[in-house]
Amino acid sequence: MVLEGLLAILSVKNLIYVALATAGGLAIGALPGLTATMGVALLVPLTFTMGPISGLAVLGAIYMSAIYGGCFSAILINTPGTPGSIATAFDGYPMAKKGEGDKAIFAATYASMIGGLLSLVALFFLSPPLARVALKFGPPEYFWLAIFGMTVISSLGEGSVIKTFLSGGIGLVLSCIGVTRMGGELRFGFGWHELQGGIELVAALIGLFCIPEALNFMGMSGSSIYDVAFVKKKKGVWFSYIREFWGTRVTLIRSTLIGIIIGILPGAGGTIANVVAYNDAKTYSKKKGFGKGIMDGVVAPESANNATVGGGLIPTLTLGVPGTPVDAIILGALMLHSLQPGPQLFQKSGVVVYSFMWALVISTLMMGVIGLSIGVATYRAVSKVPTRYLAPTIIFLSIIGSYALRNSMADVWMMLALGLIGYGFRMLGMSTSAAVLGLVLGQICEEGLVQASILSQASSFYRVFFLRPISALLILLSILTLFWPVIASLLAKRRSRKEDHERAKG
Amino acid sequence: MKERKVNTDRVSAVLVLIFSGIFLWQLRYVHSPLDVIFPRTILIGMAALSIFLFVRSFLRKPDPESIKNLFGAENRGKVLMGILGTLLWLLLIPYMGFATTSVVALIAFSIALGKGSDRTPKRLLSTVIVASVIVFLIYCFFSEFMEVQLPKGVLF
Numbered sequence: 266m267v268l269e270g271l272l273a274i275l276s277v278k279n280l281i282y283v284a285l286a287t288a289g290g291l292a293i294g295a296l297p298g299l300t301a302t303m304g305v306a307l308l309v310p311l312t313f314t315m316g317p318i319s320g321l322a323v324l325g326a327i328y329m330s331a332i333y334g335g336c337f338s339a340i341l342i343n344t345p346g347t348p349g350s351i352a353t354a355f356d357g358y359p360m361a362k363k364g365e366g367d368k369a370i371f372a373a374t375y376a377s378m379i380g381g382l383l384s385l386v387a388l389f390f391l392s393p394p395l396a397r398v399a400l401k402f403g404p405p406e407y408f409w410l411a412i413f414g415m416t417v418i419s420s421l422g423e424g425s426v427i428k429t430f431l432s433g434g435i436g437l438v439l440s441c442i443g444v445t446r447m448g449g450e451l452r453f454g455f456g457w458h459e460l461q462g463g464i465e466l467v468a469a470l471i472g473l474f475c476i477p478e479a480l481n482f483m484g485m486s487g488s489s490i491y492d493v494a495f496v497k498k499k500k501g502v503w504f505s506y507i508r509e510f511w512g513t514r515v516t517l518i519r520s521t522l523i524g525i526i527i528g529i530l531p532g533a534g535g536t537i538a539n540v541v542a543y544n545d546a547k548t549y550s551k552k553k554g555f556g557k558g559i560m561d562g563v564v565a566p567e568s569a570n571n572a573t574v575g576g577g578l579i580p581t582l583t584l585g586v587p588g589t590p591v592d593a594i595i596l597g598a599l600m601l602h603s604l605q606p607g608p609q610l611f612q613k614s615g616v617v618v619y620s621f622m623w624a625l626v627i628s629t630l631m632m633g634v635i636g637l638s639i640g641v642a643t644y645r646a647v648s649k650v651p652t653r654y655l656a657p658t659i660i661f662l663s664i665i666g667s668y669a670l671r672n673s674m675a676d677v678w679m680m681l682a683l684g685l686i687g688y689g690f691r692m693l694g695m696s697t698s699a700a701v702l703g704l705v706l707g708q709i710c711e712e713g714l715v716q717a718s719i720l721s722q723a724s725s726f727y728r729v730f731f732l733r734p735i736s737a738l739l740i741l742l743s744i745l746t747l748f749w750p751v752i753a754s755l756l757a758k759r760r761s762r763k764e765d766h767e768r769a770k771g
Numbered sequence: 772m773k774e775r776k777v778n779t780d781r782v783s784a785v786l787v788l789i790f791s792g793i794f795l796w797q798l799r800y801v802h803s804p805l806d807v808i809f810p811r812t813i814l815i816g817m818a819a820l821s822i823f824l825f826v827r828s829f830l831r832k833p834d835p836e837s838i839k840n841l842f843g844a845e846n847r848g849k850v851l852m853g854i855l856g857t858l859l860w861l862l863l864i865p866y867m868g869f870a871t872t873s874v875v876a877l878i879a880f881s882i883a884l885g886k887g888s889d890r891t892p893k894r895l896l897s898t899v900i901v902a903s904v905i906v907f908l909i910y911c912f913f914s915e916f917m918e919v920q921l922p923k924g925v926l927f
Contacts (some may be wrong), residue, residue, distance in 0.1 A: 294913075299917065309916060425780060425837070427824050431787045434817040438794055441810040448803030451811070453794060478859075483853040484846040484874040493833055653889065657880035659907055660857055661873055665909060668869075669919040677861060684852065693783045694837060718805060 266611075267389070270619025274627065282319050283624055285286045286326035287631045291639060293327065294334020295346045297471045297666040300330035302590045310597050317617045322624030324598055328576050328591050329381055329628045330636070336373040336567055337640055338365060338571055341647050342659060348466055349535025349570035352543035353619050354474065356555060356562025361440050363558055363642065368548035370640035371506045372513070372560045373567040374633060380521045381570030381629040384575025387525050388622060394581045400584075404586035404720060405730050408713025409739035410530075411706040414748040417544035419701045425694065432696040436703020439464055459675040464534075468667040468680040470593070470703055473697045475663040476684020481691070482656040486557055494620060495524055513564040516546045528576020534589035536705055542569030547750045574625070580616065582606055637706035791818040797877035852883060857866045868924030870910050877902035 274283075286308075293304035302326050311318030334349030340357035353373060360369035404408075418433040442453045454460045467504070520542035527538040545567035547555040555562050577589040585606040587593035599606055604614045613616055621759040647655070649712025667680035688698045731737065791814045798814070801807050828837075861877040868876075880881045882890060890896070913919045 279807045294915075296912075303917075354848075365836050403911050425824075425834070427820055428780070428783055431783065431817055431820055433825070434813050434820070435787070435790065436819070437812055438790075441813075445801065445803065445806035447805045448801065450803065450806065452806060453797050454902065455797070483880075484850045503903075550868070621866075629879060653881045653884035654901060654905075655879045656853065656884065660853075660880075661877060661906070662909065664861070664864075664873075664920075665869070665913055667911055668921065672920050674861070674864070681861060688854075692787075693779045695783060697823065714809055715805045718808075736853055753838050 266615035267619050269616045270371045271618055271623045273620040273704040274322060275625045279319050279322055279624070281489045282323050283326045283628050283634070284437050284631055286323040287330040288635055288639075290327040290330030290628075291334040291337070291632075294331035294350075295337040295582075295643075296476060297338055297344050297467075297662055299331075299666065299669065300347050300467060301328055301349075303462075303599075304328075304331050305591050305594050307596060309601070312739055313601070317604065318620045320602060321595075321598065321617065322628075324595055325621055326628035326631075328595065329571065329625055330632055331575060333374070333377040333381070333567070333632055333636060336377065336563075336571070337346070337370070337643060340369045340373060340563070340640075341644055342475070342477045342655075343651055344659070345470055347535070348470060348572075348705065349539050349573070350566065351470070351698070351705070352566035352568075353563055354541045354559075355566075355698060356558050358559075359556070359558030360563065365558065366644040366648070367511070367628045367641045368560065369504050369558075370564050370644055371503070371637060372563045374640060375510060375526060376513075376517055376520075376567040377636075378633045379517060380573035381574055381632070383521045384525045384528065385622060385629065386575075387602075388575040388578050388582075391578045401735060403733070404711075404713045404716030405733055406719055406735045406739065407709055408730075409528075409736050409743065410537070410541075411710035411713060413456045413739050413743045414540050414544065414706045415545070415702065417540055418696075418702055418742050427610065428665050429696045432690060433699040433703040436700035436705075437707040437710070438703075439469070439700070440707025443616065455504070457678075459673075461480075461740060462650045462671075463665075464679060464683075464704065465676050466704060466768055467670055468676045469683050470672070471663045471667050472680035472688040473671075473682030473690075473701055475659055476681065477687040477691050477697065479513045479553040479659040479663070480688050482652045482659070485652050504640065505746040509560050509563070513561045516561045516565050516725055517568050519549075520565040520569040522544060522755055524572025525576035526659065527587065528573030529570070529579050531580060531586050534577060535573040537709070538569040538573045539566035540702060540705070542566055544611070545747060548746045571629075578622075578625075582610055584604065636673040642754055665729055669714045670699075683770075684769065773887055775869050776840050778828050778831065780824055781786050781807045781828040784821040784828065787821040788825070789815055791815075791821065805927040849884060853880070856883075857882060864922050864924070866924050870906055871924065873910075874902055878908060 290301070290304060293299045294301060306322060308327060312323050317324065332347065332349055335345055335350030336353045336357065338344045338346040339350040339354040340361050342407075343354050343358040345351045345354050357369045360366060362480060415433065422519050438453075440463075442460050444450065444461050445452050451458075451461055492643065522536045523542045523545060524535070528534065542565040543562065546561050547702050550561050552559060552561055577587070577592045578595070580586040581592040581596050583606075585596065587596050596606055602617070604610065604617060650658075663680060663684070664677055667676045668674065685729060687700075690697050691693075712730065717729055731740065742755060794810070795814045795818070798807055798811055809860065856876065856879065860872060863872045878899055881902060882895070885894075885898075888894070914921050
């Protein structure tokens with residue numbers, strides 16, 4: 266059935282569909298405000314007339330490439346195109362500013378490709394055992410996963426750690442705005458009913474990243490936002506990129522595994538995976554210079570966010586439990602095409618399901634060619650655009666992107682307000698990245714805490730929060746990550762003392 | 772005029788303390804204890820940290836990076852113009868429509884941010900063309916392809 270699925274997808278018509286969907290997905294991912302969820306949801310009705318194989322192939326290709334497309338705006342203008350690319354901006358944009366945007370795009374492209382492909386390998390061969398892991402994740406595990414993600418806050422800011430924590434705290438508090446889950450009351454509404462639905466994450470992302478950057482460009486005296494002298498590179502530079510990329514293989518594999526595992530967990534997805542993978546790479550990599558523009562800092566989040574695609578489809582296809590919001594839409598699309606996700610899916614509709622999985626593989630391979638060429642060309646073009654055009658265009662994209670989320674001007678005003686807060690953060694040396702991280706993880710953290718607290722009423726508090734095996738592992742990882750700089754420095758001191766001692770002896 | 776530098780640690784601490792105070796005050800209106808525990812813990816932690824930062828800013832020699840003139844950017848006039856221009860842009864959208872307002876705003880910003888040499892008739896014409904093309908392409912992508920109902924005003 267695997268081969269039959271491959272043969273079914275390998276028609277000229279289907280390949281053209283997949284190529285067009287891949288290019289379209291890149292555009293959707295790259296434009297701030299348009300997310301993979303929105304792209305896939307809007308195209309579901311269009312795929313009805315295509316038949317199940319072509320229709321699902323188009324949705325799969327859009328999904329995979331939109332997740333990757335978010336890296337373009339993150340690298341080029343410090344604005345993550347999708348929430349899954351938040352951490353890509355941490356090192357991608359500094360690389361672009363140094364004139365290494367093409368290197369960052371190269372790394373993001375192949376990290377996304379490899380992360381995506383390995384997650385599809387897991388989807389092909391390891392679906393049943395991995396799906397069982399998803400069922401072991403309960404509210405306490407989600408709470409500790411969010412806490413683990415938050416440990417990255419300690420290392421995000423360039424200046425004062427206290428100010429970075431305060432920025433993260435502001436993000437956490439902002440995530441609490443809206444109608445509460447338990448009492449159904451409006452919390453922190455300040456009398457505005459527009460705040461009932463809370464702060465729209467993508468609008469916040471656009472505001473906190475785009476507006477301060479656009480205002481910064483307006484105040485620039487130069488004509489380009491990058492160090493133009495370095496943008497034009499000599500021939501043969503790609504070989505050095507390949508060599509450097511090979512040096513990131515440990516980060517790549519580790520981040521891909523993180524992406525697959527987080528992708529499997531219902532509700533988590535690329536938004537958390539990219540942050541956790543970046544955190545992990547920054548903590549455990551031997552390389553220095555994270556946050557200042559190094560390749561590992563791009564490889565980690567990009568491989569992880571694309572790895573959530575295959576990971577998320579594992580419980581979707583085998584259990585009928587969607588891993589991410591896009592998976593939920595794909596689940597719906599499968600049902601609309603008369604396919605019933607669950608343990609029997611592969612037996613009953615194997616050809617269609619395997620053709621869908623092969624379409625994802627083909628789309629991922631196409632990303633390597635289409636994505637790299639579009640990305641590098643865009644980088645060269647952006648480097649030539651004068652700031653007097655670029656800055657207002659970014660504001661224009663921010664307005665239209667935040668409006669498109671819910672067809673609401675309230676989201677646009679919220680985006681602008683957060684943008685001005687972000688600009689204030691910049692003036693005061695606070696961290697917008699930490700605030701965004703707080704906003705992203707706050708909801709998951711509170712939901713886990715509240716649900717686990719209810720669970721603990723029937724059992725022991727310590728047993729629920731601390732004694733479950735996955736929770737214990739996550740607590741250990743959080744403590745290790747938080748104190749890793751201290752542990753590493755103690756280990757280094759001990760090593761140098763030992764070396765000094767041996768030298769004195771010899 | 773003499774530039775006045777401030778300690779950004781101190782300013783941040785005061786602003787975060789005010790923020791925490793306002794939000795803690797707002798928590799009085801939430802009645803379910805489970806809905807209060809998470810934000811209250813965060814807000815109390817933030818208040819404590821900001822008090823620590825404030826006190827420390829008097830006791831310790833400040834980090835050179837924290838002492839700066841908040842409004843001392845090289846082109847602060849342009850930044851201020853950017854903020855006010857964006858506010859005006861948003862205010863006019865419901866009346867003039869999304870596309871019209873955006874074309875006008877893009878042209879106005881491009882001219883205002885440019886140098887004297889960017890204001891020749893030829894350059895101005897190219898600015899109008901560039902702004903119209905950008906707005907047209909993005910507008911069409913969102914309204915036609917992504918089917919977003921963008922606000923329409925007097926024109927479109």
